[in-house]
Amino acid sequence: MKTIVVLTGAGISAESGIKTFRDSDGLWENHRIEDVATYDAWIKNRQLVLEFYNQRRRQLANAKPNAAHYALIELEKKFHVQVITQNVDNLHERAGSTNILHLHGELTKARSSVDDDLIFDIGYNDINIGDKCIKGSQLRPHIVWFGEAVPNIMTAGTLTQKADILLVIGTSLVVYPAAGLLNYAPPSIPKYLVDPKAETPGHIRNLSVIREKAGIGVPALVEKLLSV
Numbered sequence: 001m002k003t004i005v006v007l008t009g010a011g012i013s014a015e016s017g018i019k020t021f022r023d024s025d026g027l028w029e030n031h032r033i034e035d036v037a038t039y040d041a042w043i044k045n046r047q048l049v050l051e052f053y054n055q056r057r058r059q060l061a062n063a064k065p066n067a068a069h070y071a072l073i074e075l076e077k078k079f080h081v082q083v084i085t086q087n088v089d090n091l092h093e094r095a096g097s098t099n100i101l102h103l104h105g106e107l108t109k110a111r112s113s114v115d116d117d118l119i120f121d122i123g124y125n126d127i128n129i130g131d132k133c134i135k136g137s138q139l140r141p142h143i144v145w146f147g148e149a150v151p152n153i154m155t156a157g158t159l160t161q162k163a164d165i166l167l168v169i170g171t172s173l174v175v176y177p178a179a180g181l182l183n184y185a186p187p188s189i190p191k192y193l194v195d196p197k198a199e200t201p202g203h204i205r206n207l208s209v210i211r212e213k214a215g216i217g218v219p220a221l222v223e224k225l226l227s228v
Contacts (some may be wrong), residue, residue: 015172
C-alpha cells in the first residue's frame with residue numbers, strides 16, 4: 001500500500017470558519033500576534049493570552065469539518081495516509097483521519113508551564129488563572145507559540161521521507177516549516193499543491209498546482225488519485 005503524506009495549513013480550516021492571522025491587516029481576531037501568541041506575551045499578560053485561546057476554543061466547538069477534511073478520509077480506502085498539520089484545531093480528527101501529527105500543538109489540550117511533558121485533554125473548556133498542573137504550575141495552552149521550538153518537526157521530516165505521494169493543502173511553500181518539509185520528500189514522487197493563492201517554486205520537481213479553495217480542489221484531487 002502506497003503512502004500519501006498530507007501537509008495541511010490554515011487554508012483547509014478557513015472554510016470551516018476558523019480564521020487565520022495572515023489577513024491583510026496582519027491581525028488575528030483583532031489582536032497582534034505579538035500580544036497573544038508569543039512567550040513574551042504570556043509573561044506580560046497571561047489573562048489576555050488565556051482569554052484569547054479560550055475564545056478560539058469556543059469558536060472551534062461550533063466549527064465543523066468541511067469537504068476537504070472529509071475527502072482525505074476517502075484516500076484511506078486505497079492508501080496509507082499520514083496527515084501532518086500546522087493547524088491547532090481538531091477538524092481532521094473529527095472528520096475521521098486516523099494518523100495525524102500536529103506541528104503547532106492542539107487547542108483542546110493544556111500543558112504545564114514548567115514541564116512540557118505534562119499535557120492534559122481539556123476539550124472545549126476554558127483555561128483560567130489559577131488552573132494548575134499536578135506540579136503546582138499554571139496551565140498554559142498546548143500551543144507552539146511564535147519563537148518557540150517545534151518539537152515534532154523532525155518526526156514530520158522522517159514521515160515525509162517515506163511518502164510515495166505528497167499533498168500540500170492550504171499552506172504556502174515559501175513559509176517554514178512547510179517549505180523545509182518539502183526538502184525531505186523524495187524528489188521523484190508526485191507532489192500536489194492545493195491553494196487559491198499558490199505560488200510555483202521552480203526548484204520543486206514533479207509539482208502540480210491546483211489553484212482552488214481546499215473544499216473544491218481537494219475532493220477533485222482525491223477523486224483523481226483514487227481512479228489511478
